Amino acid sequence: MTGQASLWRAEHAAFRMLLSMLERELAAFERGAVPDHGLMADVVTYLEQHAEHAHRLREEAAFERLVAHDPSLSILLGRLRQEHRVLAACAAELLARLGELESEVVVSREPVESAAATFLVYYRHHLAVEERDFLPRAEVLFTPDDWAAVFAAAGSEADPLFGDPPGHRFAELRRRIDREAGAG
Ligand SMILES: [Fe+2]
Ligand SMILES: [Fe+2]
Numbered sequence: 001m002t003g004q005a006s007l008w009r010a011e012h013a014a015f016r017m018l019l020s021m022l023e024r025e026l027a028a029f030e031r032g033a034v035p036d037h038g039l040m041a042d043v044v045t046y047l048e049q050h051a052e053h054a055h056r057l058r059e060e061a062a063f064e065r066l067v068a069h070d071p072s073l074s075i076l077l078g079r080l081r082q083e084h085r086v087l088a089a090c091a092a093e094l095l096a097r098l099g100e101l102e103s104e105v106v107v108s109r110e111p112v113e114s115a116a117a118t119f120l121v122y123y124r125h126h127l128a129v130e131e132r133d134f135l136p137r138a139e140v141l142f143t144p145d146d147w148a149a150v151f152a153a154a155g156s157e158a159d160p161l162f163g164d165p166p167g168h169r170f171a172e173l174r175r176r177i178d179r180e181a182g183a184g
Helices: 003-030 037-069 071-103 109-141 144-152 168-183
Strands: none
Touching: 003 037, 003 109, 003 144, 003 168, 037 071, 037 109, 037 144, 037 168, 071 109
């Protein structure tokens, strides 16, 4: 049953693409250019809301089933759960700093740069650990019932960014992604 794990990796790949967009905006900001803070906020909001409501719900269900198969994984899975909470806090911090950027005339770059850098490093680390330590174990241990339960955990709400059509909230971000994909 590796198909389900490849869906997982594909979602991670989409998250990484969004993190790279965020990083490019951050680099422009560091060079002194005016950042597209709306785009940055959209990326963080999507990652946090979608990840919170779909991807992470499935992961939390998967962690529970995985530890039932192999109790020795409980420390690793507890740490990944904690990372979800830290990521939510990092996202909230970055959104708050981006909100200040939008509302203030003169802005110090440092708080935004450090909040964004922390979010990028932590998020990428989290994806890498899941792919190295969690997904391979799930591929070996999960039964079709496990996968079915895990995928049912998030419901079937349409993806607000990658769905067809995307939701109104993320339509601009989707246009930017499609434009960059077309240009690549
Ligand atoms: Fe995760
Ligand atoms: Fe994940």
